[in-house]
Each structure stands twice: as C-alpha cells, then as structure tokens.
Amino acid sequence: MSTTVQPEVTLIAATSFSPPAGIDWEAPEFGGGVRDGEALVEFAGRACYETWNKPNPQTADNEAYLRHVLEVGHVALFEHATATIYIRGLSRSCAQELTRHRHFSFSQLSQRFVPDSANNVVAPAAIREDEELLKLFDTAVDQSRQAYNELLGALEAKTEGEPNALLRRKQARQAARAVLPNATETRIVVTGNYRTWRHFIGMRATEHADAEIRELAVSCLRELRKVAPNAFADFDIGTLRDGSVVASSPYAFEG
Numbered sequence: 001m002s003t004t005v006q007p008e009v010t011l012i013a014a015t016s017f018s019p020p021a022g023i024d025w026e027a028p029e030f031g032g033g034v035r036d037g038e039a040l041v042e043f044a045g046r047a048c049y050e051t052w053n054k055p056n057p058q059t060a061d062n063e064a065y066l067r068h069v070l071e072v073g074h075v076a077l078f079e080h081a082t083a084t085i086y087i088r089g090l091s092r093s094c095a096q097e098l099t100r101h102r103h104f105s106f107s108q109l110s111q112r113f114v115p116d117s118a119n120n121v122v123a124p125a126a127i128r129e130d131e132e133l134l135k136l137f138d139t140a141v142d143q144s145r146q147a148y149n150e151l152l153g154a155l156e157a158k159t160e161g162e163p164n165a166l167l168r169r170k171q172a173r174q175a176a177r178a179v180l181p182n183a184t185e186t187r188i189v190v191t192g193n194y195r196t197w198r199h200f201i202g203m204r205a206t207e208h209a210d211a212e213i214r215e216l217a218v219s220c221l222r223e224l225r226k227v228a229p230n231a232f233a234d235f236d237i238g239t240l241r242d243g244s245v246v247a248s249s250p251y252a253f254e255g
Contacts, residue, residue: 005185037194092180092185095108103196
C-alpha cells in the first residue's frame with residue numbers, strides 16, 4: 001500500500017559573513033546568519049567602488065542598496081551569497097524539472113540504497129482535491145508498487161549467485177524501479193546562490209509552470225525570505241482563481 005506524502009521545504013544553511021577589519025564601513029544589522037548574505041552582497045558591491053562612506057543617501061540602507069542593484073542589473077553581486085534547502089515530499093517528475101536548473105548543486109535520494117522510499121508517492125493537486133480521481137491514482141500507484149515488489153523478488157532470486165550482497169541488492173533495485181511511477185517521492189538537497197534562486201523562482205513560480213514545481217518555488221521563496229528578506233523583497237506572492245499561489249518580480253530575469 002502506497003503512502004501519499006506532502007511537500008516539505010526547509011532552509012538548512014545560509015551564507016555567514018564577517019566584514020574585514022580596517023574598513024570604515026557601517027555594516028547593516030546582521031548576525032546569527034539572519035542577514036549575513038545580504039550584507040555580503042552589499043559589501044561586494046561597495047568593494048567595486050570602495051564607497052564605504054555610503055555617499056548616496058538613497059542607497060544608504062541595505063534594502064535600498066539591493067533594490068538599486070536589481071534596477072541597474074548588477075545582479076552578479078547576488079552570486080556571492082548562497083542558501084541550501086532540503087526538500088522532501090517531491091515527486092520524481094518534479095525533481096526532473098528542478099535538476100534542469102544547472103546552476104544549482106544537488107544531492108538526491110538514491111532509490112538503489114533506500115528502497116522503502118518507493119512506498120511514498122506525491123499526488124498532483126488536481127488529483128488529490130478530487131475524491132474519485134484520487135481513488136484512480138491510488139489504484140494505479142499500488143499496482144505499480146506490486147509490480148515493483150514482484151520484479152524485485154524475481155531479480156534478487158535471479159542474481160542469488162552474486163557473492164556481494166550489496167551489489168546484488170543494487171542490481172535488483174535499479175532494474176525493478178523502472179516500473180515505479182513519476183509520482184514516487186524523492187528527497188533532495190539543493191544549494192544555490194541568490195541569483196540562481198531568484199532565476200528559479202522567476203521561472204517556476206508563474207501560473208504557466210507545472211503546479212507542483214510552482215508550489216515548490218513559492219515555498220522556497222518563503223524560506224529564503226527568512227534569511228534574506230531584502231534580497232527577495234521584490235517578489236509579490238499572489239493567489240490564482242483556483243486557490244494556488246504564484247510569485248512574480250519585475251527584476252526576476254535581470255542579468
């Protein structure tokens with residue numbers, strides 16, 4: 001029997017920044033990793049011109065400075081700060097779309113080493129909100145799971161002559177998993193700099209994106225705002241007629 005799981009997005013790491021000694025610069029308030037990344041982005045920008053004394057009052061505070069960076073398209077500065085997010089309850093089909101964003105770094109759950117994860121599936125929103133469609137979905141994934149178990153047993157028996165037990169199990173699992181549905185859950189660690197996260201959100205949080213990855217992108221945005229509210233302040237989160245959420249920014253694709 002398969003188990004339906006829900007997405008869970010958790011920020012697990014972010015840039016820490018320690019300004020160098022000997023520079024007469026009043027750094028923005030930060031500490032404990034809360035806004036270190038934003039302070040680093042500002043420091044990198046001011047280092048280009050050594051404007052440590054903040055000569056322009058319109059960009060003297062961090063929020064205004066980062067907004068100006070976006071306005072003029074100097075977004076390479078956002079590449080200095082990074083954030084890492086751990087995602088659970090993600091379908092394999094959605095993970096396939098996510099990993100197309102090649103500027104991220106990924107570490108993904110192995111089906112060959114963690115076979116029990118094949119029990120978990122992610123139902124698309126259009127299906128899980130309809131009782132009859134959900135029944136059809138559950139039936140289909142349970143049939144796939146049954147086929148997986150039968151293939152796994154047969155493959156393990158077929159390779160029982162292999163003395164290496166770990167290799168034998170891996171060979172069986174990697175072949176049997178071919179019948180598992182795209183809805184099978186995966187878990188993945190994703191690291192990217194702020195520019196990469198902004199591009200991902202700009203691409204995937206729109207109503208034209210797949211519903212699951214759109215939900216993921218908005219969830220990532222909310223997590224990122226915990227450590228970098230100024231760096232992601234330009235994104236507006238809205239709700240579509242079907243109740244799903246989107247996010248957009250006039251600067252999403254700058255640079």
